[in-house]
Amino acid sequence: MRKAISRITASVIIAIILIAVGLLVVYLTQQPTGTRTTPYTVATSSPTSTVSTQTVSTPATKKIKVAVLFDVGGRGDLSFNDMAVLGAEKAKKDFGVEIVYQTPRSLDDMVPLLESLSKSGEYDLLVLIGFLWTSPLNATADKYPNQKYALIDSTTGVVRPNEVDVVFREQEVGALIGVIASGMAQSLNSSIVGAVAGMSIPPLWKFHIGYLFGIKYFEKVTGKKIDLIWQYTGTFTDPQAGYKAGWNELEQGATVIYGLAGLTHVGMFNAVIDWNKQGRGKAFAIGQDASQEWYAPQYIPVSGSKRVDVGVYDVIKMVVENNWRPGILSLGVKEGGVGVWDLDGVRYFAEIAYETGKLKDLTPDQVVKIVNETRNKYIPQYVWDIVNNLKKLLEEGKIEFKMPSNESEYNAIISALLKGDLNAALSKGSV
Amino acid sequence: MRKIFLEEAGSLYQRRALRYLLIFLEPMTAFAIATLINAFILYLLRYDPLEVYSVMFLTGYSDIHYLFIKSSPYIATGLAFSTPFLAGIFNIGGEGQLYVGALTALLASYVSRNFLISILTGSIAGALLSGLIAFLRVYRNVNEVVTAIMLNWIMYYITSYIITVYIYDPFAPYQSRPVPREAVINPDLMFIISVFTALIIYIVLFYTSIGYMMRVVGRSFRSAVYSGINIKRIMILSMMIGGGSAGLGGALIPLGTSPHVLDNTMSALYGVGFMGIGIGLLGRNNPIGIIIASIFISGLIIGGQNVERIIGAPPEVVDVIIGITIVMLAIPYILRNILAKRGVYI
Numbered sequence: 001m002r003k004a005i006s007r008i009t010a011s012v013i014i015a016i017i018l019i020a021v022g023l024l025v026v027y028l029t030q031q032p033t034g035t036r037t038t039p040y041t042v043a044t045s046s047p048t049s050t051v052s053t054q055t056v057s058t059p060a061t062k063k064i065k066v067a068v069l070f071d072v073g074g075r076g077d078l079s080f081n082d083m084a085v086l087g088a089e090k091a092k093k094d095f096g097v098e099i100v101y102q103t104p105r106s107l108d109d110m111v112p113l114l115e116s117l118s119k120s121g122e123y124d125l126l127v128l129i130g131f132l133w134t135s136p137l138n139a140t141a142d143k144y145p146n147q148k149y150a151l152i153d154s155t156t157g158v159v160r161p162n163e164v165d166v167v168f169r170e171q172e173v174g175a176l177i178g179v180i181a182s183g184m185a186q187s188l189n190s191s192i193v194g195a196v197a198g199m200s201i202p203p204l205w206k207f208h209i210g211y212l213f214g215i216k217y218f219e220k221v222t223g224k225k226i227d228l229i230w231q232y233t234g235t236f237t238d239p240q241a242g243y244k245a246g247w248n249e250l251e252q253g254a255t256v257i258y259g260l261a262g263l264t265h266v267g268m269f270n271a272v273i274d275w276n277k278q279g280r281g282k283a284f285a286i287g288q289d290a291s292q293e294w295y296a297p298q299y300i301p302v303s304g305s306k307r308v309d310v311g312v313y314d315v316i317k318m319v320v321e322n323n324w325r326p327g328i329l330s331l332g333v334k335e336g337g338v339g340v341w342d343l344d345g346v347r348y349f350a351e352i353a354y355e356t357g358k359l360k361d362l363t364p365d366q367v368v369k370i371v372n373e374t375r376n377k378y379i380p381q382y383v384w385d386i387v388n389n390l391k392k393l394l395e396e397g398k399i400e401f402k403m404p405s406n407e408s409e410y411n412a413i414i415s416a417l418l419k420g421d422l423n424a425a426l427s428k429g430s431v
Numbered sequence: 432m433r434k435i436f437l438e439e440a441g442s443l444y445q446r447r448a449l450r451y452l453l454i455f456l457e458p459m460t461a462f463a464i465a466t467l468i469n470a471f472i473l474y475l476l477r478y479d480p481l482e483v484y485s486v487m488f489l490t491g492y493s494d495i496h497y498l499f500i501k502s503s504p505y506i507a508t509g510l511a512f513s514t515p516f517l518a519g520i521f522n523i524g525g526e527g528q529l530y531v532g533a534l535t536a537l538l539a540s541y542v543s544r545n546f547l548i549s550i551l552t553g554s555i556a557g558a559l560l561s562g563l564i565a566f567l568r569v570y571r572n573v574n575e576v577v578t579a580i581m582l583n584w585i586m587y588y589i590t591s592y593i594i595t596v597y598i599y600d601p602f603a604p605y606q607s608r609p610v611p612r613e614a615v616i617n618p619d620l621m622f623i624i625s626v627f628t629a630l631i632i633y634i635v636l637f638y639t640s641i642g643y644m645m646r647v648v649g650r651s652f653r654s655a656v657y658s659g660i661n662i663k664r665i666m667i668l669s670m671m672i673g674g675g676s677a678g679l680g681g682a683l684i685p686l687g688t689s690p691h692v693l694d695n696t697m698s699a700l701y702g703v704g705f706m707g708i709g710i711g712l713l714g715r716n717n718p719i720g721i722i723i724a725s726i727f728i729s730g731l732i733i734g735g736q737n738v739e740r741i742i743g744a745p746p747e748v749v750d751v752i753i754g755i756t757i758v759m760l761a762i763p764y765i766l767r768n769i770l771a772k773r774g775v776y777i
Contacts, residue, residue: 019467067740072698074739074746102740107606108688108699109736112497132698134603135690157602199604235595236605237695 064097066316067123069113071130074103076356078349079290080308084129084152086348087309091316110136118144125150125319127312137163148324150315152308161326164318166311169332170203171210171401171425172394173304176333176340176387177286178214180302181256182226183383188282194229194254196245196268198236198261205410207260207288210401212417213425214390220422220431221386229254233264242267250275250283258286258304272299284378291341294350294359297370301378303341310337333394340387346371399429457763465759469752478744483752486741491734499622500688501729502722504529506625507680508707509714509721510632511673515561516716517636518669519649524564524579525677526704527586528557532681533693533700534590537607538598540614540686549614550624550682557678558671560586565670569663575670583704587697595695610691621687626722628679632672633718645669677704712761731756 068088070081088099100123104110114136117126126147128137131154138156141149141163148162155165181193195211197204208230215226229249233241246257246268257272259265265288272285273296287293287303311331318324331337341349350367353359359367393399402425404410416424423430470480492498511525536553543549560582567573598607616624636642644665648655655662684699685691693699710728714720735749 016464016467019464019471072696100740100743102736103746105732105736105746106698106701107690107692107694108500108684111689112494112500112733113736116494116497131603131605132694135606135609135692139689201601201604237591237595 064095064125064320065123066091066097066099066125066127066319067117068099068101068127068312069110069117069129069133070101070103071132072104072106075101076352078292078352078356078358080130080153082349082352083290083308084127084312087307087312088127088316090309091313091320095316095320097316097320107132107136111139114140115143118147121146124148125316127315128152129308129312130154148319150312152311152315153306155328159327164315164324164326164329166315166329166331168306168311168337169330169401170206170306170338171213172332173288173306173338173340174207174210174212175214175217175390175394175401177258177288177302177304178211178216179218179387179390180214180340180379180383181211181258181286182215182218182224183380183386184256184284184301184378185226186222186224186383187378187380188255188284190253190255191225192227192229192253193256193258194246194249194252195231195258196242196249196261196265197230197232198264199234200232200407202404204232204260205404205407206401209404209410209413209417209425211258212414213401213422216417216420216422217390217431218383218386220420221389222382233261235264236262238264239267239270242269243271246271246285247275250280255282256284256286258288259292260288266295269295269300272296291345291349293341293346293371294353294362294364294367297362297367298374301371301374303346305339305341305345307331307337307339310335333391334397339391343368343372393429393431397428399431400427401425402427458760461760461763462756465756468755468759472751472755473748476744476748478742478748482742483738483744483749486738487731487734487749487752489734490737490741491730491732494733496618497733498726498729499618501733502725503618503621503625503683503687504680504703505706505710505725505729506629506722507676507683508704509710509725510629510707510718511557511561511677511680511704512707512711513714513716513718513721514632514636514645514673514676515565515666515670516711517649518645518666519652520565520568520575520666520670522561522564522579522670522673523576523708524561524582524704525673525707526702527579527583528560528674528677529681529684529700529704530583530586530590530697531560532557532678533684533697534593534681535678536682537610537685537693540610541598541608544611544613546614546616546686549610549686550679553682554675554678557681558675561674561677562667562671564674565667568670569666590693590697590700591695594693594697599695600692606692606694607685608692610685614686615691616683616687618687621683625680625683628676629718629722632676635672636718641665641668677707680704680707709757709761712764713757715764728753728757 068084075081075085091097092099104113110133117123118140127150129152133151134154134156137149137151141160145162151165153166153168155167185191185193193215212228215228219226229252231245231249233245235241242261242264249257250271257268259268269285272283275281275283276299285300287300289306291303293300293303314329333339347364347368350359350364354364402413404413413425473480473483508525508529511528512522515522532553535556536549539552540549564575564578564582567578568575594607600606600608636645644660647660648662648665681700685693688699710721710724713724731753735753738744738749739746
């Protein structure tokens with residue numbers, strides 16, 4: 001038995017020696033090159049950032065440092081976190097600010113992380129991505145009045161001089177998509193569109209009002225009747241529920257379904273794909289927030305956008321230009337905060353999906369090509385004209401949507417819209 | 432044939448000295464090997480190993496309260512693995528017991544508005560769940576690993592369902608309503624409770640007859656039968672102590688950690704139960720060792736979060752480093768256990 005032990009010790013020693021020798025060999029053969037091949041540094045090219053540093057109006061005595069704190073899960077989510085990187089890298093290029101990223105491990109790591117970063121005072125701005133940061137920010141912001149915070153896509157409901165909450169006007173993107181969905185349904189000789197929504201909560205009420213407004217606006221301009229099947233699944237995380245809701249709507253005759261339920265509506269995408277593949281008819285799905293066309297470009301020709309990147313860029317700009325306006329920063333079509341993803345956006349997300357291995361059968365170029373063809377075929381020019389008219393009204397500020405503050409107000413607006421009273425959804429202007 | 436290796440070496444005092452030396456030498460060597468492997472991996476990925484390690488160690492152990500918050504649940508889930516392990520049951524269900532503990536403690540806090548009642552509810556729920564696993568193992572001969580893994584997922588989805596559908600916060604529907612202010616406990620108390628639990632379990636295991644019987648069952652099933660120990664009862668009891676501990680860990684998370692809620696993906700709970708297995712092995716299945724191991728690993732995890740911000744390495748790299756460290760530190764103990772089964776004690 002003594003022999004057996006010495007054999008084990010011997011093999012451990014050999015293993016250590018092997019590792020040491022391996023290390024030595026690598027050190028000697030490969031001189032470390034200064035650049036790291038990580039996605040973090042690849043995205044920026046140093047020449048551009050040095051050039052643009054000079055364009056900053058104030059003489060850079062101290063470089064502005066911004067920390068972007070992701071939602072749990074971090075990069076590669078093909079949604080909020082990746083969009084935040086897009087915006088932050090653009091700000092880095094344009095303003096020469098220093099950007100760092102950090103992913104909290106869980107909801108419970110957010111408060112300690114905020115505390116330690118705020119205490120250090122090292123960063124001029126902390127950008128918090130996603131609604132999960134709402135409660136942690138509420139618990140921290142008052143303690144550090146000198147630390148600036150920006151919360152993206154949520155609001156704490158408290159106005160603080162050191163906090164800006166970036167929110168998006170969901171009604172506006174809903175309205176644009178409503179017109180496009182109606183137009184696509186018309187191209188498929190159908191008059192029913194659908195939506196698979198998450199829970200009945202204020203942001204979804206806004207989507208509902210906008211979407212229905214868009215549909216009724218289309219109806220008013222073209223004189224063709226379009227019906228909406230709106231369904232709450234009660235969850236943002238259950239693809240199975242999304243599949244059932246989507247299938248149900250397809251059986252009721254919906255031909256275009258708008259996904260408004262996060263992970264849940266990925267199930268709806270699958271339902272639409274199956275519906276087409278089983279030859280039950282032609283149907284389309286529409287994504288939301290990030291460009292989701294890459295998931296199935298044949299069947300998802302359009303996505304509504306919620307430009308987290310624009311929000312991140314704008315708050316960094318506020319700090320760089322020393323133009324801090326605390327409170328709520330509301331982004332809509334006018335500010336480029338919401339809209340319909342163009343082909344460049346489609347390509348950007350297809351590329352990330354391709355790099356992370358989620359896009360398997362197609363290349364990003366093919367995705368863009370298929371999307372472009374489908375759009376040309378099923379979204380005729382007259383639809384785009386209506387969309388552009390509506391966009392112009394929103395951009396010029398001629399119309400503004402109401403913000404329902406409670407459920408009865410929301411129901412009142414919906415029933416008025418269903419009766420064809422478009423102006424019931426507007427707080428300013430009329431159509 | 433059977434030789435007890437250390438017994439041959441010199442006098443009693445020399446043997447004892449050697450044994451204590453081994454206690455320190457062993458983890459040190461394991462850690463050194465882990466560091467070497469990690470350095471090699473980091474080098475291949477083009478990060479400076481020295482820089483990564485200095486960030487992990489310098490920023491990881493600086494905030495004592497954060498360390499308390501992080502390590503308290505790990506102590507509890509470490510005990511949840513180790514106590515049944517000493518009695519010969521492999522409790523991989525710490526994760527599910529953690530979920531059920533967190534959920535029932537949260538529900539109890541809404542009703543009772545008292546932290547003590549909430550914690551007790553959580554512990555009892557965890558104990559009952561693990562009791563079910565042990566019952567099936569003892570009386571129906573169902574493999575406890577299979578039951579436990581299935582129950583983990585069942586509890587995951589039940590907890591998620593209840594948070595999403597019944598106790599969601601109307602202003603933030605992705606998370607539960609917060610724990611009432613009266614039932615909130617601070618990180619110091621959270622840490623004290625878990626350390627206190629570890630000490631009680633230590634005393635039970637090593638200074639009571641029940642603890643002795645548990646260890647006999649774990650060491651040698653036949654001796655236990657021969658000496659008339661009620662094996663079934665002891666196995667169920669050890670499992671229930673473990674489950675109660677995991678339930679306690681789950682209860683501490685919403686009660687002790689700001690913002691005092693559970694989100695619907697349970698990001699704060701996910702993985703804490705599985706980490707308990709590593710912590711238990713790292714602590715040599717000794718409650719005191721588990722406390723030390725929990726603090727050590729918590730610091731690495733806390734410091735590891737900052738690596739992304741300061742150095743730019745993705746968080747997955749840090750996960751790899753922590754994983755390798757845990758595995759390497761656990762290897763000597765596992766090796767010794769395997770050798771002991773073959774009659775070699777070192």
